[in-house]
Amino acid sequence: MTIPIEWLISYAFPPGLILIVGGLLLPLTPLNFRGVAVLALPILTLQVSLAVPDGVLLYHQFLGYDLQLVEGNKLSRLFATIFSIMAFAGGLYAFRHARVLELSAAFVYAGSAVGVAFAGDLITVFVFWEVMAIGSTLVVWAARTKQAYGASMRYLAVHLFGGVVLMAGVVAHVQATGSADFTLMKLGSVGTWLILIGFLINAGAPPFSAWIADAYPESSPFGMVFLSAFTTKTAVFVLIKGFAGTEILIYVGVYMACYGIIYALLENDMRRILAYSIVNQVGFMVCGIGIGTEMALNGAASHAFAHIIYKALLIMSAGAVLQQTGKRKCTDLGGLFQTMPLTCICGTIGALAISSFPWTSGFVSKSMINTASAAEHLTFVWFMLLAASAGVFLHAGIKFPWFVFFQKDSGMRPPDPAWNMKAAMIFFAFMCVALGVYPDPLYSMLPYEVNYEPYAAAHIAEMLQLLLFSGLAFFVLLPMMKRTLTISLDFDWFYRVAGPFIARNVVEAVGKLGKALEQGITREVINAIAFIRQHHGPTGPMARTLYLSSMVIWVVVALGFVLVLNFARA
Amino acid sequence: MSDTSGKHGDKHWLVQPDTIRKLWIGGIALLIVVTLFDIWVHKHVHFGIEGSFGFYSWYGFATCAAMVAIAKGLGFILKREDTYYDDPD
Numbered sequence: 036m037t038i039p040i041e042w043l044i045s046y047a048f049p050p051g052l053i054l055i056v057g058g059l060l061l062p063l064t065p066l067n068f069r070g071v072a073v074l075a076l077p078i079l080t081l082q083v084s085l086a087v088p089d090g091v092l093l094y095h096q097f098l099g100y101d102l103q104l105v106e107g108n109k110l111s112r113l114f115a116t117i118f119s120i121m122a123f124a125g126g127l128y129a130f131r132h133a134r135v136l137e138l139s140a141a142f143v144y145a146g147s148a149v150g151v152a153f154a155g156d157l158i159t160v161f162v163f164w165e166v167m168a169i170g171s172t173l174v175v176w177a178a179r180t181k182q183a184y185g186a187s188m189r190y191l192a193v194h195l196f197g198g199v200v201l202m203a204g205v206v207a208h209v210q211a212t213g214s215a216d217f218t219l220m221k222l223g224s225v226g227t228w229l230i231l232i233g234f235l236i237n238a239g240a241p242p243f244s245a246w247i248a249d250a251y252p253e254s255s256p257f258g259m260v261f262l263s264a265f266t267t268k269t270a271v272f273v274l275i276k277g278f279a280g281t282e283i284l285i286y287v288g289v290y291m292a293c294y295g296i297i298y299a300l301l302e303n304d305m306r307r308i309l310a311y312s313i314v315n316q317v318g319f320m321v322c323g324i325g326i327g328t329e330m331a332l333n334g335a336a337s338h339a340f341a342h343i344i345y346k347a348l349l350i351m352s353a354g355a356v357l358q359q360t361g362k363r364k365c366t367d368l369g370g371l372f373q374t375m376p377l378t379c380i381c382g383t384i385g386a387l388a389i390s391s392f393p394w395t396s397g398f399v400s401k402s403m404i405n406t407a408s409a410a411e412h413l414t415f416v417w418f419m420l421l422a423a424s425a426g427v428f429l430h431a432g433i434k435f436p437w438f439v440f441f442q443k444d445s446g447m448r449p450p451d452p453a454w455n456m457k458a459a460m461i462f463f464a465f466m467c468v469a470l471g472v473y474p475d476p477l478y479s480m481l482p483y484e485v486n487y488e489p490y491a492a493a494h495i496a497e498m499l500q501l502l503l504f505s506g507l508a509f510f511v512l513l514p515m516m517k518r519t520l521t522i523s524l525d526f527d528w529f530y531r532v533a534g535p536f537i538a539r540n541v542v543e544a545v546g547k548l549g550k551a552l553e554q555g556i557t558r559e560v561i562n563a564i565a566f567i568r569q570h571h572g573p574t575g576p577m578a579r580t581l582y583l584s585s586m587v588i589w590v591v592v593a594l595g596f597v598l599v600l601n602f603a604r605a
Numbered sequence: 606m607s608d609t610s611g612k613h614g615d616k617h618w619l620v621q622p623d624t625i626r627k628l629w630i631g632g633i634a635l636l637i638v639v640t641l642f643d644i645w646v647h648k649h650v651h652f653g654i655e656g657s658f659g660f661y662s663w664y665g666f667a668t669c670a671a672m673v674a675i676a677k678g679l680g681f682i683l684k685r686e687d688t689y690y691d692d693p694d
Contacts, residue, residue: 300676301684364687373617409651417652421661422668429669444620493649496642500661503636508669515673522690523683531690 051150058142077123084115103155128459129257137177144170201233238270245527252306256354280327288322334403341396345388352382359449370444390432396470
């Protein structure tokens with residue numbers, strides 16, 4: 036493997052293209068070779084990504100601008116690493132059951148996320164950003180249900196809108212500064228604001244948070260594993276790189292963390308619960324980016340790394356349940372721990388990791404964000420993040436495993452899923468624990484030097500108190516959380532109900548008005564024609580041919596009249 | 606959680622009432638123990654109230670209860686049948 040890597044690096048081949056080109060060639064790959072390709076492509080991408088040195092590696096001239104197709108630094112290598120690991124585990128989970136179109140789209144999607152991670156200028160970011168939108172839309176679409184089709188179109192509409200905003204921002208920024216370089220920006224100009232909004236739409240920030248819970252759960256059990264990882268975390272990456280320390284992000288992040296909890300508590304669909312908790316977790320990261328100190332940014336970056344793993348693990352375990360039972364709603368599930376023990380254990384490890392339980396990956400990453408907020412004396416933010424941390428355990432850490440694997444006995448006795456799906460879950464469950472117990476390799480990859488000891492006795496005690504009492508609240512308040520066959524209205528109501536309603540009514544009213552006008556005009560024209568026809572038509576008095584005799588009589592009368600006049604004058 | 610009805614024999618050991626009762630007892634004992642950590646562990650206090658005894662315990666419980674209540678309240682406004690967005694056809 037060393038020769039192709041040196042070769043690829045020496046030609047400065049963008050690492051993301053390995054997955055993109057490989058993904059596009061996947062449908063042409065012989066069936067018995069496809070599994071090997073699915074596993075080998077991410078490994079190759081990982082090796083090439085890790086070999087990218089610091090600095091700009093590949094220039095390209097485009098419309099007079101220097102495009103920096105590959106620019107390496109610690110942050111981009113960190114994100115490319117986790118994107119590659121994710122593509123590997125997702126591929127392992129999916130390759131035997133997912134359609135080849137889905138795998139192909141997922142790899143193009145993953146590859147463009149790696150592309151963004153190494154993009155050194157805003158135009159390159161934009162190009163990979165749009166490829167990502169198309170790839171992910173195809174992944175949603177690949178579920179081939181009517182719901183998935185509708186959801187994929189709404190998803191595409193939101194992301195194309197986000198893309199247009201980003202493009203407008205990039206154009207304005209390049210106009211103002213004369214450079215397309217992607218570096219830390221200061222919020223102020225129209226361009227930077229639009230770029231920030233474009234990034235935040237992909238992060239699931241308000242008011243555009245609903246697309247995550249709308250689109251992702253409609254994808255296939257395999258598709259959602261990929262979807263959960265790339266779009267929102269690429270947004271986290273570009274926010275760290277472009278907008279670290281932008282104060283407004285602190286409050287956007289806190290809102291997202293709370294939004295995710297409340298909506299997940301109201302939700303009945305296990306995959307939508309997990310989708311809402313993506314917004315919640317990305318909220319912690321966005322908040323860390325807003326705080327902007329070295330510790331906060333390390334926290335946001337490492338939390339993105341840890342989050343991709345435990346969230347994918349949770350979604351894999353939900354996907355296994357969906358695959359084996361065909362059910363997604365908590366009201367239909369329960370008692371599955373008896374016959375799906377491995378899925379249950381892996382799902383529970385993912386649930387502990389998302390809750391930042393000590394000795395799991397979430398504990399060593401998220402706590403840096405909380406600690407950074409305390410160090411900056413952000414009292415309100417610190418209390419909110421602490422409450423949100425307790426809330427994570429409530430809405431995802433216990434709620435998900437409890438309603439899916441325990442609660443009442445649904446009577447279903449499905450077995451654990453196929454070996455490759457189990458292998459992918461075991462791999463990620465191992466990663467969750469390994470990163471938690473031994474975080475040093477992760478810490479060494481972070482953008483700044485880590486001066487943080489997660490396993491202080493006080494910190495372990497605090498987290499255990501917070502989480503276990505959150506668990507107590509869950510079981511004490513369980514009667515208040517009885518599942519109902521409901522969904523919750525969100526901002527997407529405006530473009531799913533209000534927008535179409537207004538559009539339909541406006542179209543109808545305009546149509547009616549047009550019709551009335553048309554009818555009125557037609558009537559008037561017809562009347563005018565009839566009037567003219569009456570007087571000037573073939574039978575009208577003005578156009579009638581008269582008889583010669585009557586003509587003679589009229590001439591005689593006229594002459595007689597002239598005669599009389601002459602007499603009268605004389 | 607508290608299904609105490611009838612035959613225990615055909616139930617998985619984990620969901621038998623006996624086990625559930627033991628789990629509750631064990632759980633409550635664990636809650637007490639972790640709260641008592643405050644006696645032995647020296648905390649680095651950033652904000653005044655954080656120094657109160659068992660702060661993380663009561664704060665965790667209280668905020669979770671508040672979030673459940675808020676969600677419940679918002680549910681009255683936001684909840685719709687899960688067929689709400691389905692096409693009428």
